[in-house]
Amino acid sequence: MKTHISCKGLYKIFKVSDLEVVALRGVDLNVQYGELLSIVGASGSGKSTLINILAGYESPSAGDVTVGNFDLLGINQKEAVEYRKTEVGFVWQQTGKNLVSYLDIFSNIELPMMASKLTKNNRKTKVESLIKFLNLEKIAKRLPENISGGEQQIAAIAVALANEPPLLLADEPTGELDDETGVMVLEKMRYVNKNYKTTVVIVTHDPKIENHVDRSIGMRDGKVVNEVISDNSNKKNEYIVVDSFGGVQIPQEILKKSKISSKANLKVADNKISLEKIIRKNK
Numbered sequence: 305m306k307t308h309i310s311c312k313g314l315y316k317i318f319k320v321s322d323l324e325v326v327a328l329r330g331v332d333l334n335v336q337y338g339e340l341l342s343i344v345g346a347s348g349s350g351k352s353t354l355i356n357i358l359a360g361y362e363s364p365s366a367g368d369v370t371v372g373n374f375d376l377l378g379i380n381q382k383e384a385v386e387y388r389k390t391e392v393g394f395v396w397q398q399t400g401k402n403l404v405s406y407l408d409i410f411s412n413i414e415l416p417m418m419a420s421k422l423t424k425n426n427r428k429t430k431v432e433s434l435i436k437f438l439n440l441e442k443i444a445k446r447l448p449e450n451i452s453g454g455e456q457q458i459a460a461i462a463v464a465l466a467n468e469p470p471l472l473l474a475d476e477p478t479g480e481l482d483d484e485t486g487v488m489v490l491e492k493m494r495y496v497n498k499n500y501k502t503t504v505v506i507v508t509h510d511p512k513i514e515n516h517v518d519r520s521i522g523m524r525d526g527k528v529v530n531e532v533i534s535d536n537s538n539k540k541n542e543y544i545v546v547d548s549f550g551g552v553q554i555p556q557e558i559l560k561k562s563k564i565s566s567k568a569n570l571k572v573a574d575n576k577i578s579l580e581k582i583i584r585k586n587k
């Protein structure tokens with residue numbers, strides 16, 4: 305297995321007038337080529353910020369982030385344009401953002417290919433094979449407004465795959481769909497992952513996504529805090545993440561239960577670390 309995405313101690317700070325908002329505070333993440341991964345977390349946890357950095361839309365503030373051969377921290381504007389054109393496809397939550405309203409679905413899929421050196425005939429062959437691959441034959445000649453929300457998102461996947469990027473990113477791709485249609489779109493993404501071997505990263509706030517991916521990471525307050533991995537028999541194993549500085553985030557409910565507040569006794573044994581509430585002895 306080869307690493308496709310690597311983030312180490314990744315920070316993103318937004319400056320809003322005099323205020324600084326720390327959206328990512330030391331994200332560590334490794335994704336292998338061909339993985340199907342989701343990023344789950346509450347609103348404001350930093351999911352979109354992370355995926356926008358991976359897409360080359362936002363520049364990181366500090367830390368390391370590489371995707372394939374691209375170092376996204378040191379990338380200049382020209383390289384970023386090339387990166388976005390060849391290395392990633394992106395599906396937005398808002399169907400209107402993914403498709404050009406006055407072009408039919410065929411032309412929408414062809415549009416990203418216009419910047420390549422493909423001939424008209426080659427483009428046609430490629431669009432037709434994507435249409436066949438994603439079962440879009442019936443809607444190919446229709447405008448986006450004349451197809452359903454689910455069909456729009458599947459067409460958006462085809463647009464994102466037009467230039468055969470090795471990485472497909474999606475930010476809440478099912479956010480505007482009902483549950484059943486959402487599952488259909490997620491299963492299409494899994495189909496792309498399994499058949500095209502594309503690395504797929506899906507951002508969502510819906511923990512049910514864990515049923516549709518191989519691995520799901522959880523974000524809280526700008527950090528990756530846990531991971532759920534499905535094994536061969538589809539059993540889900542949940543792990544807490546230890547970051548590159550040795551930090552872990554203990555869920556509030558566990559902290560409360562343990563009655564540990566600001567300090568604790570740290571004990572180490574073979575394969576085991578424990579935190580114990582400090583008991584003060586009366587003198």
Ligand SMILES: Nc1ncnc2c1ncn2[C@@H]1O[C@H](COP(=O)(O)OP(=O)(O)OP(=O)(O)O)[C@@H](O)[C@H]1O
Binds near residue numbers: 327345351
């Ligand atoms: N362009 C920006 N300028 C200033 N602050 C921002 C900007 N984008 C995001 N933030 C802030 O960064 C933090 C993380 O935001 P982000 O959009 O990444 O969260 P999210 O997990 O995608 O949330 P949601 O589920 O609501 O989409 C939030 O506090 C947000 O207000």
Ligand SMILES: [Mg+2]
Binds near residue numbers: 351352353475
């Ligand atoms: Mg978001």
